[in-house]
Amino acid sequence: MAELFDAISIEISPDETVATLRVAPGVEVSDCDREAVLAYLAEQQIQLQPESRDAIDSLLAAVRADPDQSHAVVVARGRPPEHGRMGRLLWEEAFDPDTAADRARGSAGDAAGDACHYTRSAFTMVRAGDHVATLVKPTEGVDGYTVRGKTLAARNGKPAQIKFDRSVLLRPDGAVVAQESGALSWRSGELKVVSHLEIDDFVDFSTGNIDFDGDVTVHKGVRDCFVVSAAKDLRIRGMVEAADVVAGRDARLEGGVAARDKGRVYVERDLHARYLDSAAVVVGRHALIDKEIVSTDLSIAGTLAAPSGAIIGGETTVGGAVELAELGSAGGSETLITLGAMRDFDELKGKLGTLAAAASEMHRKAKEQFDMLTANAAKLTASQAEQMTELQFSLATLDALRDKMSRADEKIAAVVAAHTDAELTVHRVIHAGVRLRLGEYEARFKDPIKGPVRITLGASGRPLLTDLVSESARDLAEVAPVHRLDGQPAPRGKGASRAA
Amino acid sequence: MKILLVDDSKTMRNIQKSILTQLGYTQLEEACDGQDALSKVGAFGPELLLVDWNMPNMDGLTFVKEFRKTDKTTPIIMVTTESERSRVVEAIKAGVNNYVVKPFTPDVLSQRITETLGKVAAA
Numbered sequence: 001m002a003e004l005f006d007a008i009s010i011e012i013s014p015d016e017t018v019a020t021l022r023v024a025p026g027v028e029v030s031d032c033d034r035e036a037v038l039a040y041l042a043e044q045q046i047q048l049q050p051e052s053r054d055a056i057d058s059l060l061a062a063v064r065a066d067p068d069q070s071h072a073v074v075v076a077r078g079r080p081p082e083h084g085r086m087g088r089l090l091w092e093e094a095f096d097p098d099t100a101a102d103r104a105r106g107s108a109g110d111a112a113g114d115a116c117h118y119t120r121s122a123f124t125m126v127r128a129g130d131h132v133a134t135l136v137k138p139t140e141g142v143d144g145y146t147v148r149g150k151t152l153a154a155r156n157g158k159p160a161q162i163k164f165d166r167s168v169l170l171r172p173d174g175a176v177v178a179q180e181s182g183a184l185s186w187r188s189g190e191l192k193v194v195s196h197l198e199i200d201d202f203v204d205f206s207t208g209n210i211d212f213d214g215d216v217t218v219h220k221g222v223r224d225c226f227v228v229s230a231a232k233d234l235r236i237r238g239m240v241e242a243a244d245v246v247a248g249r250d251a252r253l254e255g256g257v258a259a260r261d262k263g264r265v266y267v268e269r270d271l272h273a274r275y276l277d278s279a280a281v282v283v284g285r286h287a288l289i290d291k292e293i294v295s296t297d298l299s300i301a302g303t304l305a306a307p308s309g310a311i312i313g314g315e316t317t318v319g320g321a322v323e324l325a326e327l328g329s330a331g332g333s334e335t336l337i338t339l340g341a342m343r344d345f346d347e348l349k350g351k352l353g354t355l356a357a358a359a360s361e362m363h364r365k366a367k368e369q370f371d372m373l374t375a376n377a378a379k380l381t382a383s384q385a386e387q388m389t390e391l392q393f394s395l396a397t398l399d400a401l402r403d404k405m406s407r408a409d410e411k412i413a414a415v416v417a418a419h420t421d422a423e424l425t426v427h428r429v430i431h432a433g434v435r436l437r438l439g440e441y442e443a444r445f446k447d448p449i450k451g452p453v454r455i456t457l458g459a460s461g462r463p464l465l466t467d468l469v470s471e472s473a474r475d476l477a478e479v480a481p482v483h484r485l486d487g488q489p490a491p492r493g494k495g496a497s498r499a500a
Numbered sequence: 501m502k503i504l505l506v507d508d509s510k511t512m513r514n515i516q517k518s519i520l521t522q523l524g525y526t527q528l529e530e531a532c533d534g535q536d537a538l539s540k541v542g543a544f545g546p547e548l549l550l551v552d553w554n555m556p557n558m559d560g561l562t563f564v565k566e567f568r569k570t571d572k573t574t575p576i577i578m579v580t581t582e583s584e585r586s587r588v589v590e591a592i593k594a595g596v597n598n599y600v601v602k603p604f605t606p607d608v609l610s611q612r613i614t615e616t617l618g619k620v621a622a623a
Contacts, residue, residue: 373603380603382554385581386509388603393515396606 004031010044010075016146017078019046021056023063023071032060046076047149081144084157088136089176089191095132097124097186123207124184126193132184133191135160135174167193182214195232202238203228221255224262240265247271256291257281270302275309286320299343301419307427311335317343319416321423328431328445338437340422340457342415349412356405363398366391424455425468438463443480501617502527504546506537506563507579508555516550519606523613534558538566548617549576553591561587561594568595575620577612579604 007027011020021037037056041048052075059073091097126132141154164170167180168191178184182193195214199207204223210216216230221238222245228234234247239255242262251267259279265271268284275291276298286302293306295313303320310326313333319342328335370391373384380388422438430449435442439457449465455476458464463476476482503525505513513530520528529544531537533555549567553560564576578591578599588599598616600609 380581382581382602385602386512390511390515392603392605393518397518 003028004036005040008037008040010041010046011072012147015080016148016150016152017080017144018074019044019076019147020072021059021075023059025068025070027063027067029064029067032063034060041075045148047078047145047147049076052076076147078146078148078152079144081152081154082142083155084139084141085136086157087138087160089133089160089162090136091133092131095124095126095130095184097184123197123210123212125182125212126178126184127181128178130178131175132168132178133176135162135170135176137174161189163190165190165192183212197230203243234267261295301342301344303421311337317341317346319420321421321425323425323427325427326429326431327424327426328434330431330448332431332433334433334435335431336435336437337424339424339455340420340438342420345412345416349409352405352409352412356402356409359398359402359405363395363402366394366398370395422457426451426453426455428452436463437485440484440486441476441482442485443476443482445480447479449479501525501547502529502545503548503550504529504531504537504541504544505550506531506534506555506560507550507552508532509552512552512579516609519609520613522606523610534560534563534566537563541567541571546574548613549574551576551578551596553578553580553587561591564591564594564596573620575616577616 004027007024009022009024011022012018013020019041021041023032034053034056037060038048038053041052055073055075059071059075062071138157138159140156143154144152146152164176167178167182169177169179171177176191178193180193180195182195183197185192185194197210197212197214197216199210199216199218200220201207202220202223203210203218203226207226209227209229210218211227211229213231215233216228216235218228218236218238222228222236222240222243224242227244227246228236229244229246230251231248233249234245234251235254236245236252237254240253240257240259240263242258242260244264245251245253245257245266247267247269249268250270251265251272253265253271253273256274256277257263257265257279258277259265261278263279265273265276265279265281267282267287270285271281271283271287271289273287273289275293276289276296277292277294278296280297281299283298283300283302287298287300287304289304289306289309291306291309293309293311293314293316296316297314298304298311298316298318300317301319304316304318304322304324306324308325310329311324312329313335315336315338317338319340322337322339327337370388373380373388373391376384424436424438426449428451430445430451430453432445432447434445436445436455438455439461441463443463452468454466454468456464456466458473458475463482464473465476465479466473503520505516505520505528507513507516507530510532517528517530529540529546531540535558537549537551538558551560551563558566560578564578567574567576572595575597576595578588578596579602580588580591580599581602588596591599597620598612600612
C-alpha cells in the first residue's frame, strides 16, 4: 500500500485555470484524511475556494470505498481573462455591404421563389439621411487569475480604424448617417457615399442591372439583356451588347454598341460613341460617332458628326447639321436619312393631324344635322329642341378644339423650325441606295455621288447640292430622282445650276 | 356657388355642367327628376337651381311648387322648350325667377345665369 503523499498528484490545465487532484490506485486508506490533502495543496500553492473542501471530501470518500481504482476531482478553478471587444461598425440590415447581393437576390425573387438575376444589384444604394450603421466603441478587458492566484492580464479593445468622409456623418451616439444619396462604398477601412459609381468589370450577373442616381463608369462592357441607367453622365469603356443604356446627361460609349436589333440607347444630352450597330438610339442633343453607324434606328435632336464614319443602312433622323465621311455602302444598302426633322415632334404633329381630321369630320356631321333642324325650327318637337341644344354645344366644343389644335400645330412647326438646320456634308461619297429626306422632298440616289459635297435646302425650298471643291451648286434633282413627299410632282431641276 | 341641375337627360346635365364649369362654378349637384331633387336640396343646400320642365316621376313645375313651400328665395331658372313657352307665366307664378328656351347656346345659358344672379343680389 502506498502512502498518501506518494499516491496523490495535482494536474494544472495549460491555461492554469483548472487544478485537478488525482489519487493513484492502491493508496493506504488510513492515510486519507482531509487535512493531509489540504497540506499537500497548500504546498502546491493552490488557491482553495469554498467548494474545494467538499470536492476533497467526496474524493476521499470515493478512495475509501474503492482504493484499488484511480480517482480525480477538480479542487480549484481560476478565471480566464476577458479581452475587451474591438470597436467596429454594426451595419443596419439594409445596408450591410457584405450581404448586398443576398438581399438583392431575396428581394428580386417572386412569390414562387424564382429570382430574376438581371434585376439584383450588388451595390448598396443609400439616400441622404439614411442611418446606415452604428460605430460601436471598444470595451475594456477584465483580468483573470490562475489556480495559483497569478493574474492573467486581459487586453483592452481598440477603437475601429475607420475613415469617414464628408458624405457620411458620425453622430455623437455613434450613428453613421448618409449625407448624400448614392452608392455606399466600404473599401480599405473607408466608408463613404459615392455619387460616381464605378464598376470595375462587366455589367453582368455579378452586378445585376445598374440604376444609379449619379455618374456611372463601367470599366468593361455591358452584357446582353442588362440595363444600365445613370441619372447623370454615363461612361462605358467596353462594348455594349444587346442591352439598354440610359444617360440622364451625356454618354460616352467608348467600346461601341453592338445591339443585334435588341439593345436601346437613350441619351438626354450628348452622345460620343465608337460605333453603333443594330441599335435603337435616341439622342437629346448632339452625337459624335467615331466609326460606322450600321443598321441603326437613330434619332438625334441636334447635330450628328461622324467625319471619319459612315451611315450604312437603318433609319436616321437628325434635327441639326450632319457631317459624314460616307453615306450608304458600295453594296447599295438601303439607307434612309431625314434631315432637319425632330422625330418626336413629327410623331406629335402626325397624331395632331389625325385628331384634327377626326374633329373636322365630327363637326361636318353635327353641322349637317344642325342645319336640318334649323330648316324646321318653327316646328321642333321637345326632343328635337334638346337635340339641337346638344348639337349647338357639340359644334361650339369642336370649334374650340380645332382652334386649340391649330395653335398647337403652329407651335410645333415653330419649335421644329427654330431648332433644325437641314444640312448634310459628305466628305467621300454618297452611295447608291441612299434615300434622303429634306424638307418636302425625298431624293433616291441611283448612282454614287463623289464628295466632298453638301446638301442643303435652297432658297426655293428645294434640295441643293454643292460641290465643296468647285463651290458650284445645282439642284439635287440633276443628279438623283427627287420627288415630293406629299405625292405632288416635283418641279424639274434642270437649269437650276448656279454658282454657290 | 352651389348649383343643382335637375334634368332627366344626362347629356343635357353634362352640357350644363360643362358650361357652368367654364364659367367657374365647380360645386355642382345633379338630380334626374323632381323627386330626386327634393331629396337632395336639404343636404346640398343649393344657391341656384336649373330645372327642366318635362321629367318622369315629378315634373319641373310640381318640383318648383314643392320647393317654394320651404324656400322662397333661392333663384330657379326653368329650362323649357318652345312649345312650353306659353306656360312660362304659370312657372313664374309658381316661383321661377327666369327661363331659358331650348335650343340654347352656351352663351345664352351663361347670360341667363348672370342676369338671374344679378337680379337676386340687387333685390
